Amino acid sequence: MSEPAPAADDRIPGGIFHGPTAVQVGDHNTMHNRFVTEKRSPADAAADNLARAVAAQWEAEAGLRRLSSTLPVRWALSGRRIAGRAAGAVESSRKARFDPLPGLAPVTEEVLRNGGELAALHAVYGALPAGRLLLVGPPAAGKTAATVLLLLTALHYRQRAAPADQPHIPVPVLLTLEGWDPAAESAVEWAAGRLSRQYTSFLGARGRESARMLLNSGRIALFLDGLDEVTAKLRAAMVAALEPAPCRLVLVSRSKEAVLTGKKARLAGAAAVELQPVRPEDAADFLLDPLPEPAPKPWRTVADRLVAEPKGVLARALSSPLAVSLVREVYAEVGPVDELLDTTRFPHPRAIEDHLLDHAITAAYTPRSGYPRPDHTPEEAERTLRHIATQLTAENTHDLAWWHIPSWVDARPRALAVGAVIGLIDGAVATWAFWPDVAPIVACLNGMIVAAIFGLLAHHAITQLSRPAPLSSSSWRDVFPRGSIAIGFIHWLSAWGTSVAISRMPTGIDPMPLWVYLAVTAPIGFAATVGAGRGYRLMKGTTFYFNSFFSNQIEGRQTVAAFEGRSIGPRPVWHHHTRLRVLIGLMNGVAFGLMFGLVASFSPAGPDWVLRLAVVNTVWPALYSGLLTNIAFSTTLTAVQMNARAGTPVRLVRFLDDAHQRNLLRAVGPVYQFRHARLQERLARDH
Structure with a gap:
């Protein structure tokens, strides 16, 4: 006997055999299969x-x-x-x-x-x-x-x-x-x-x-x-x-x-x-569940007191999930948890909660069997988290964005240090480039001028990053969005055509091969591509900065680094942002070095001059767009500065990720927050 055909909404792809019949009819017969599929809308797919x-x-x-x-x-x-x-x-x-x-x-x-x-x-x-x-x-x-x-x-x-x-x-x-x-x-x-x-x-x-x-x-x-x-x-x-x-x-x-x-x-x-408040019996069960049977005496005493005195100091203190979970984290299986019953030390519920909050960091960073050994001592972790809590409270916020850390301390010391180092590097490169062709004193004077100019520019770049601002670069899809490559390609061809046309003018100078013009104008296309995306700030301060129209259209947009198809957390933001900026900085430097090197290769000065010109025009664009305007680099310098002043870890972002893994911080999108506002308040007040 054949089964009734299902309703239209219940149709499934393919045919279902309904028995040894000579003739089959219906939507699901084996002689005439009918496939019913439903195409999902773009909105459903996005959801x-x-x-x-x-x-x-x-x-x-x-x-x-x-x-x-x-x-x-x-x-x-x-x-x-x-x-x-x-x-x-x-x-x-x-x-x-x-x-x-x-x-x-x-x-x-x-x-x-x-x-x-x-x-x-x-x-x-x-x-x-x-x-x-x-x-x-x-x-x-x-x-x-x-x-x-x-x-x-x-x-x-x-x-x-x-x-x-x-x-x-x-x-x-x-x-x-x-x-x-x-x-x-x-x-x-x-x-x-x-x-x-x-x-x-x-x-x-x-x-x-x-x-x-x-x-x-x-x-x-x-x-x-x-x-x-x-x-x-x-x-x-x-x-x-x-x-x-x-x-x-x-x-x-x-x-x-x-x-x-x-x-x-x-x-x-x-x-x-x-x-509703946590029930005493729920709190007692929660504390005893992970313990062996029979539970250690101190824990049984605490659990019995919770149930026997539902309006006592301990029961009222452990009426919040935060306090109950802290008890289990602060005290080991053989710990003196029954000290919480001392009404002399803990006369009211707030005293018990403060005691638990004060020991939460120590418990999280105390080595335990079966857990990874902490990279930081409890004292260092507590000192760092107190410093962070104080800073966030002063800013009246609970959001800890690592790219705002450079605003926490005076930027002048690190700006002066970076300016001096960059000035020495660029000055030395400039002196080396001109030394064989001019008098030594002229080469040194030229190097001093270059050192002063680029040292001041580096100082300015580091100072700019000390002000809280959105991240200036983002994922590959944002730096090179759809259409930006086409814009860069059009700029490249336009510049190539213009340069070829100019070279054919009657100037008395033999024009270079067409492929050379194509190569030397490539950085112009690269600059236009980056300018059309959200990585436009990478081009500021370099030899060329084109496409101001496109950069003005996107000024002020907030972006963060990301991975395709995922939520954006603080640690991935740090890693991806750092790698992206450094890589594009290298691309930027090599592009300009290649351009000037190729142009110089057709001059009678010789290969030594070509090499020197290429190096000179590679160093500054790479340093500026890869490091000096990189907020991750500035954050690292700030962490070194904070280590000298407050004793916080040099690898501060790694510490924040570790504190997140130890349930002292929580991640909300690309920012961290303290596990609970009470923990931030307690740390900031004590500090």
């Missing part, structure tokens, strides 16, 4: 690509933060004056802004009031008619960790959905609100700009347009952290600017700041949920 990048980014970050074995996320409907009535958030009589995600039931007021854990929170996020969820809690309540876990839950839900449903499930993206000026750009424009700097698939003008399209079509859900970290005036403006956003929103904030913001601006139809 899938983003989903893969976001999943790789936050699964790796969750592993470093040890969120897979974290405490349960418990939440309840907030009773604070943050959002409107719960009934208004789930009301079905008005037109819903968003339908529930495929597979999710409409959220009811009862569901909101019952609260629950992570799965229930995802069900609320995916079914709110207005698509607006406020996630609040007191300091150290684990808001960021809960947001990351919710984001991963939403990603996994999308991955497990049927292919036909995936386009209707948005890709969650976590961004921090710091740096957004709602008066200057809309929420969509700001988010598109942030996405273009954090994910490689959105680099360049076309990438940003793709991000804008995904946001406007609701294919991206914005998880926005850090509302409490901006000024009160900006908070209200941000909430008002987010109101018309065409995508789902999850807004994360401390409870106090959320209440203050709610007095001035609210998201229509939003539901506000609040993270």
Whole structure:
């Protein structure tokens, strides 16, 4: 007996044999196969690509933060004056802004009031008619960790959905609100700009347009952290600017700041949920789970006290995920964890939390069996992190961008040192170049003049990089975007044709072969190519700097280095930026050296003069575009300067990556942040 043909939506490619029949009919008969395929739109493909990048980014970050074995996320409907009535958030009589995600039931007021854990929170996020969820809690309540876990839950839900449903499930993206000026750009424009700097698939003008399209079509859900970290005036403006956003929103904030913001601006139809304190029994289980059975006596004593005295000092201190996780990190399996029960040393919960924060760095950098040996002592690590925390707090920021480090100390010492070294190098090269052809005193005088000029230019370049600014170079696709090579090729041919035409004029000088003109004008095409992309600053200060029109069109664009199809982290930014700038600097120097060397090869001066001219015109372009205007080089010099002054590591960026691996810092896009704002506050205050 034949099975009924499936509905059109259930069709699959190929034929299915339904038994030994003489004649077969239907869409799936073996005599007449019919292949039904569905072509995915560019928007769906872009969303899938983003989903893969976001999943790789936050699964790796969750592993470093040890969120897979974290405490349960418990939440309840907030009773604070943050959002409107719960009934208004789930009301079905008005037109819903968003339908529930495929597979999710409409959220009811009862569901909101019952609260629950992570799965229930995802069900609320995916079914709110207005698509607006406020996630609040007191300091150290684990808001960021809960947001990351919710984001991963939403990603996994999308991955497990049927292919036909995936386009209707948005890709969650976590961004921090710091740096957004709602008066200057809309929420969509700001988010598109942030996405273009954090994910490689959105680099360049076309990438940003793709991000804008995904946001406007609701294919991206914005998880926005850090509302409490901006000024009160900006908070209200941000909430008002987010109101018309065409995508789902999850807004994360401390409870106090959320209440203050709610007095001035609210998201229509939003539901506000609040993270609940850690239950004593959950904290006890979390502490005992990794220990052998029976657990060491000090740990059993602490766990028993937590359960027996749910309102005691210890239970109130360990009511936050941060404090509970710090207990497990600070104390070894045989450590004196029961000292936390001493009410003389720790008379109130804040004393216990401060004690744990004070020992977090020591615990992270103490050698342990089975873990890589730290490259830094606990004292050096603590000294460095205190210095960094103090600097960030003075700047009123939580974002640590390594390319801003040169602004932390006085640039004059390193600018003078670099200027002197570059002046000596260029002066020596110039003296060597002219020594055989002029009097020694003239050659030395020429070298001194060259040393002074280029030393001052080097001093100026290092000083310029001491001011906080966006990165001036980016990925290969940004330095050489589509169309820039064609522009460079046109410039090259134009310059070649012009030079050939001039050479044919009646000047009495024999023209050089055509291939020589083609070779010597190649740097002009190279300059135009770089000028048309985002690496235009590489050409400033060199012998030629063409294409000012194209460089003016892109002035001020913020870019970062990246790898194709991935999220952009601090360490890849450092590596790729450094290698790219040095390599293009060498290309720049060799191009100009080749040009002048080829021209000089047709002069009667001889090969020695050709060599000297080529070297002279190679050194300065290579040094300037490869090192002097390279923010990574300036950051390295600053780290050396900070080592002499404050005792911080010379390889500072490597230290930051190590601190990230040890869960003292977290990576948010291309910048670092302290694991928790309380840790930064504590370190800065003590320093």
